[in-house]
């Protein structure tokens with residue numbers, strides 16, 4: 074298969090972990106006889122420094138012309154310290170999601186058996202945890218109208234959802250549940266929010282087309298509680314943009330390291346793959362960042378294009394790195410392996 | 424001291440756990456020579472059944488004429504199963520908060536040393552956890568304008584905050600931090616939301632009046648992660664209504680039982696005290712609900728009126744019940760004590 078891949082390293086540790094992903098994809102090309110081309114583009118703080126915009130037009134064009142986008146991470150200390158800056162690196166990511174209509178963010182949360190002891194949760198709580206969050210990514214309070222009164226004393230954000238926005242992601246989530254343990258939990262705050270009530274109405278209607286999937290509902294506060302007490306009871310979680318942001322980060326912490334989990338952001342025409350984790354600017358350039366989340370994002374990309382054997386080869390190589398303790402220091406404080414060495418080991422085992 | 428106390432048992436296990444609180448307050452009256460009067464009022468599903476409204480005018484009047492309100496819990500299965508019902512028991516609680524302008528919800532999260540093993544988190548993660556959440560309770564997306572388009576296909580909720588709404592709770596949170604470990608964490612989503620940026624601006628300005636308190640910032644997704652990985656690092660968390668709802672439930676799960684944590688909702692003129700936990704309708708009338716959260720709410724009430732010795736006496740009696748294993752089944756599956764017996768024991772030790 075031929076694939077045109079856009080590489081957006083972004084800020085902080087993004088470019089370093091992405092470089093390991095490219096190594097792995099090159100190994101896949103060789104082993105399975107595919108042909109991928111890679112083109113780099115700028116986004117985030119690095120793009121602001123060069124072009125004055127966190128998402129230059131060149132980058133949008135590149136992404137639109139590519140089959141898939143591999144994304145690193147975004148954000149730097151410089152902008153985090155000034156939270157009220159009006160132009161921020163994160164806007165590059167938000168605009169890109171919107172521009173490419175990547176309306177479904179898929180975040181699998183799965184415990185590696187070899188890493189159960191890394192979880193902050195007790196073994197009997199975490200054991201067997203394997204769920205996936207379907208987070209709406211281009212609507213809700215993230216993109217609704219924002220206002221600041223002229224005298225600066227009143228601010229507002231509008232959370233808005235349409236039936237169409239809800240139904241397109243709901244179908245994807247039900248399909249995923251059908252291929253998994255057949256359970257879908259809609260997380261919302263329907264006892265308070267009008268948008269949540271619309272989510273319930275639409276999702277209940279769509280559920281009729283998926284009779285084999287069991288649908289249940291959880292208020293978001295209860296969901297945060299349950300993720301602490303019974304995470305292994307979840308299968309597919311479907312939720313809006315804001316709640317999905319919070320719950321998926323809570324979910325990623327379950328695994329004990331932020332550096333392990335990949336994600337996919339899917340639209341009708343485009344698809345982007347990126348680690349869950351942030352840009353960790355303190356670690357940039359030190360060869361200490363864990364590349365596994367980024368590498369597993371390539372596995373999600375390969376599956377997305379139907380290359381399931383290839384995807385599995387990547388996952389198996391990652392598993393092997395863990396079993397052989399070829400891991401970065403976040404997983405084993407006395408490890409002598411850095412970002413690049415872990416990347417080499419995994420690529421070498423594909 | 425004379426105090427007029429309104430008792431709003433509400434739905435589910437609310438009335439049962441509240442009855443234990445009254446026992447404890449009566450013990451306090453006797454031991455410390457106070458005079459409290461108790462008047463019951465209806466709220467929630469029980470009020471809807473009787474008056475057609477979840478918050479009858481009688482109840483509002485009673486609350487306004489009282490020095491303090493003790494609240495049970497709200498919500499029943501009947502309404503939970505029909506989430507799009509337009510009149511819901513929870514509205515009684517939301518209206519009451521708004522009507523009495525109870526703008527600050529205080530939720531302490533503290534691990535009982537005897538219960539460390541109950542937490543889903545590993546001992547080294549949870550040990551020493553002792554923080555308090557200051558959640559804004561009468562603004563934000565809970566109370567902003569809600570809309571549903573005429574054809575029912577588009578819904579919206581407005582999240583709005585004014586400087587005044589932010590500054591009044593911020594002052595209370597800073598004062599609390601000053602009396603504790605002197606650390607305040609503002610949790611928001613300032614990289615996305617206009618309201619969050621207003622929170623930051625106002626809180627930064629107010630922090631100048633509290634130079635001894637260290638202020639830091641955390642995006643809500645990172646906060647959910649940190650509550651999993653490093654809960655004992657928090658001191659005072661200040662946040663908005665929606666984020667506070669989610670984080671405080673996540674926080675309560677840390678303690679391993681939902682039945683332990685109390686909360687206070689404070690305004691300039693009124694104060695209400697209630698357990699964190701929900702109405703657990705499946706357990707109602709079975710004498711199995713844990714009354715500790717409700718009883719500890721009375722301790723918060725006593726402190727609120729400056730009765731610190733009295734408050735401590737309640738806390739010590741609760742501690743004793745745990746040390747002597749006089750607890751409900753959620754804490755010890757083989758326990759022979761019910762709600763009422765635990766209440767008797769604690770009241771008897773005041």
Ligand SMILES: CC(C)[C@H](C(=O)O)[C@@H](O)C(=O)O
Pocket residue numbers: 147163166167318614615644
């Ligand atoms: C960087 C930020 C805007 C982003 C979000 O909130 O969506 C991030 O937290 C994420 O989850 O991808």
Ligand SMILES: CC(C)[C@H](C(=O)O)[C@@H](O)C(=O)O
Pocket residue numbers: 264265294497513516517668
């Ligand atoms: C019952 C519900 C409306 C309420 C809330 O969301 O505020 C509850 O979850 C709480 O936290 O007190």
